[in-house]
Amino acid sequence: MFEKLQPAPPDKILALLAQYREDGRADKIDLGVGVYKDEQGETPVMRSIREAEKRLYEEQTTKSYVGLQGDKAFCAVMGTLVLGDAILGERMRVCQSLGGSGALSIIAMMINRARPNATVWLSDPSWPNHIPLLSGAGLKPQSYPYYDAATGAILFEEMMAALRGAEAGDIVLLHGCCHNPTGADLSLEQWAAIADLCAEKGLFPFVDLAYQGFGDGLEEDVAGVRLMAQKVPELAIAASCSKNFAVYRERAGAAILVSNDAGALDNAFSQLLSVKRSVYSMPPDHGGAIVRIVLEDAGLRADWMEELEGMRSRMVTLRRDFADALRRASNSERFDFIAEQKGMFSRLGLTTGQIDTLRNDHGIYIVGDSRINIAGLHHDKLDDLARAIVAVSS
Ligand SMILES: Cc1ncc(COP(=O)(O)O)c(C=O)c1O
Numbered sequence: 001m002f003e004k005l006q007p008a009p010p011d012k013i014l015a016l017l018a019q020y021r022e023d024g025r026a027d028k029i030d031l032g033v034g035v036y037k038d039e040q041g042e043t044p045v046m047r048s049i050r051e052a053e054k055r056l057y058e059e060q061t062t063k064s065y066v067g068l069q070g071d072k073a074f075c076a077v078m079g080t081l082v083l084g085d086a087i088l089g090e091r092m093r094v095c096q097s098l099g100g101s102g103a104l105s106i107i108a109m110m111i112n113r114a115r116p117n118a119t120v121w122l123s124d125p126s127w128p129n130h131i132p133l134l135s136g137a138g139l140k141p142q143s144y145p146y147y148d149a150a151t152g153a154i155l156f157e158e159m160m161a162a163l164r165g166a167e168a169g170d171i172v173l174l175h176g177c178c179h180n181p182t183g184a185d186l187s188l189e190q191w192a193a194i195a196d197l198c199a200e201k202g203l204f205p206f207v208d209l210a211y212q213g214f215g216d217g218l219e220e221d222v223a224g225v226r227l228m229a230q231k232v233p234e235l236a237i238a239a240s241c242s243k244n245f246a247v248y249r250e251r252a253g254a255a256i257l258v259s260n261d262a263g264a265l266d267n268a269f270s271q272l273l274s275v276k277r278s279v280y281s282m283p284p285d286h287g288g289a290i291v292r293i294v295l296e297d298a299g300l301r302a303d304w305m306e307e308l309e310g311m312r313s314r315m316v317t318l319r320r321d322f323a324d325a326l327r328r329a330s331n332s333e334r335f336d337f338i339a340e341q342k343g344m345f346s347r348l349g350l351t352t353g354q355i356d357t358l359r360n361d362h363g364i365y366i367v368g369d370s371r372i373n374i375a376g377l378h379h380d381k382l383d384d385l386a387r388a389i390v391a392v393s394s
Helices: 012-022 047-059 072-083 099-114 130-136 156-164 188-201 220-231 262-279 286-296 298-330 352-362 379-393
Strands: 092-098 119-124 140-145 171-175 204-209 234-240 252-259 345-347 371-373
Touching: 047 286, 047 298, 072 092, 072 220, 072 234, 072 252, 072 286, 092 099, 092 262, 099 130, 099 204, 099 234, 099 252, 099 262, 119 130, 119 156, 130 140, 140 156, 156 188, 171 188, 188 204, 188 220, 204 220, 220 234, 252 262, 252 286, 286 298, 298 379, 352 379
Parallel strands: 119 140, 119 171, 171 204, 204 234
Antiparallel strands: 092 252, 234 252, 345 371
């Protein structure tokens, strides 16, 4: 059996991480990997999460299964965190997932049961894992224009023109906020226009929400998806807790379905649970339980929000200061877009050769599409970094 297999192509980001670890230079900089880092370059456990883990340890009396849906109280608080009171409870169903990726997968597999090989429209560019996740579930990826690399702007007219050419029943994947890899987010007016188009043409919006709280704020970052949920008859959301609760390895997330048709919603939700049963059965509990404890306890929740806000404002400041450093180094406004964009990622618009030179000559690690992790920047290295980037790219 195994001799019939060829090695799978290496994951480029993981390969870059391995190369970074082996690099002995003391002043090396990792801007590749997609996790939040503090000024010390660490990804610490959040205070509220640590406290929730202590409480769970004291209070948990059994490790028996929690059921296919997962922790129902976790599902309830996640539904409210994402959709607030924009949606009445009976229009929404939530189940626990293995992080955001797990939610994307099970929703895509459920959609594939409703509409085998349905076309799913993805932004160009999108998070590289979208294509394997969605096509692995049977869906057919197709791209819509999204980003103008020369100006850092969203190609909204082009995006809408492409989506006008989609067929009823096609899926439109949207990034809820902090678009990965570009950092270029839709405005509320653009969300409204897309929602209207989806409702008019019978397109199914599927929102990937992996960075709530990293862009403009916890509530602000979901204004678009909430508006969409009020305007369209049906949608699905894959919400990740990995980044905003810093629980990456715990694999906590939620798959959320919304519909105006209560009967259809119940059927879809039962199919979602049946997909889980067929691939991995019961969800793990620990990650969901600690997120639930934080969200249910007023004190822990307030502390979590404060820490999350600290992470968000650090990225906003880093964006502004890095754009300033690049402006000084290049004597131009070429990189000003970095200050305007949101969340953890932006693209520098460098060629593969320039990225290789940055790595080989300066110990600066950037992934192949020139996406950088803003949270990987250090305030005291911004000017050196900006000079190196300008030196290789001019
Ligand atoms: C756009 C996007 N969606 C989903 C995810 C999935 O996150 P996880 O499965 O770790 O919760 C990520 C993580 O990097 C992401 O960037």
